[in-house]
Amino acid sequence: MEPEQSLTLIYQVSVSETPNSLTIQDKAQPGANPGTGITLPGIAPGETLTLTLQVLVREAPAEGAALRPYLIAQTILRYQFRYPDGRIEKQSASSNTIFVEMADFDGSVE
Numbered sequence: 001m002e003p004e005q006s007l008t009l010i011y012q013v014s015v016s017e018t019p020n021s022l023t024i025q026d027k028a029q030p031g032a033n034p035g036t037g038i039t040l041p042g043i044a045p046g047e048t049l050t051l052t053l054q055v056l057v058r059e060a061p062a063e064g065a066a067l068r069p070y071l072i073a074q075t076i077l078r079y080q081f082r083y084p085d086g087r088i089e090k091q092s093a094s095s096n097t098i099f100v101e102m103a104d105f106d107g108s109v110e
Contacts, residue, residue, distance in 0.1 A: 005043060005079040007051070009034040014059035015071060021054040037078075071100040 009017075022029040024041065032038045034053060043049050057071065075095040082088050 005040040005077060006037045007034065007040055008037040008076045008078070009053075010074045010076065015055050015057055015073075018054035018056055021052075023052045025050055040077075071098075073098045073100075 017034060020028070020030045020032075022032045022034060022038070029038065034051075040049065055071065074097045076092055077095075078090070078092045080088055080090040
């Protein structure tokens, strides 16, 4: 049995993924939804897998907010593998939480 890996991205409420923007190793993943989980290709020990996607910020911060808005994201990797004796081990790992400060935006389009 091949190891199985899936990845789920978690965002704050005001953010959504741009449809069909996900790439894995520069290959488009049409229809993939990282918010509900995506299956990843096999990842060998020591190998790096690069994913990219675009998000849309749907809500501006409340007027008069003291701080600039942040995009907050975290990933959860769920994986499983089978031992030679047939036992299946399921594990998960969470990334650090990422905070990206958003640029000032007054809502107008020029």
